[in-house]
Amino acid sequence: MPYAQPNDPEQLRTWLLGAARKDAQAFQALYLATSPKLFGFALRILHKHELAEEALQDAFVAIWHAAGRYEATLAAPMTWMTAVVRNKAFDILRRLDAAPDIDVARFEAEVLGNVEDTAQGPAEALQTSSDARALARCLAGLEKPQRQAIGLAFFHDLSHDEVARQLALPLGTVKTWIRRGLMKLKTCLAREAA
């Protein structure tokens, strides 16, 4: 392993600032350290390798151009970069205009299963920022339907309506779950940060 802590935020920040100065080596180091995590995320949204690769490419082209504006956002480097990847992946979804390809059972196993692993902190946790570990612990504390509804909306760019259809539940129920789930997360994350 070239880097002992691949996603050490200070190291990532240094490389992002390097990219802002058009330092191609810093940019490549940033890519090497973060691309597995970001590709895993794009693949989760888009399912197909070719599409996830396209999203990752679009995202890194955007990161290179926007790196100069990164510092002002005050966000953790991984959080900022995943937001770019998410936008690019959703752009591709919209362009394809395909019905979302969602398998709730698989989603539960892959993402929410990983939530529990990350919350407990084994190997995967090393590649995950402290923000994400806190969020994982708080998500693990939600009731399963709340967590499912929030997770589906986040990873698949769904409206309340679409989440309700995916879970085969009334719209009002889903709206309430999401609202309560979000407020519980807020309280839990405030406690984590304290």
Add this chain to the structure above:
Amino acid sequence: MNIRTNAELRDRLAAEYVLGTLKGGARRRFEGWLHGDAGLRQLVQEWRARLEPMAQLTPARPPRARVWRNIEARLHLEPPPKRWQLWHRDPLQWWRTLGLTGTAAAMALAIVLAMQRPAQQIDTVAALMDERAQAALLITADHRNGVIAVRVLGDTPVPDERSLQLWAITQQGTPRSLAVLDERGNAQIPLNDRALGSDVALLAVSVEPKGGSPNPNAPTGPVLYKGSWVRML
């Protein structure tokens, strides 16, 4: 709907905006409010910080090598010189790939002779080169004053928010930190065997976080310049 006075509604809409469930006309209306409402923008930032880390909860999957090649091609990035990481596997071989050329050594000697002052006795020099074999730094060992001086040459850039760090690489390929260069790219260190010992095979300068590498035993940033000592006596 008065969005400014309803704190609970503001927070909920900000959360749903970040989550993505706020769609269509409602989303556009919310974005309209954001322009003139710094407090609302703050709420959105807070929800971003809360929810966006969810993206990191998916398992990592390394992308294929062609993804980076495509990014490089789209951005017209120069293919980088050999990556510094390689020396982990093949200690000394890699450092040697960019040894001093005869021309470079001759040039270093010329510079040193031009700078030689009577009070100095410079008997060992090194010119560190970039990947295009352009001399970037000059290092001189002055035995009379017991000082090794490092200075950048010409228009060698010194990064603002980072530091350049000088390393001696031993025959075994182990890096040994010698000095963190100052903001102008200069340094003076006492003459010593860590720098000049017979086990020193090469000298190298890496880019590090401000103040030097967090790891005292190895560079963390890319190595920009390399070269070796030339004894003049």
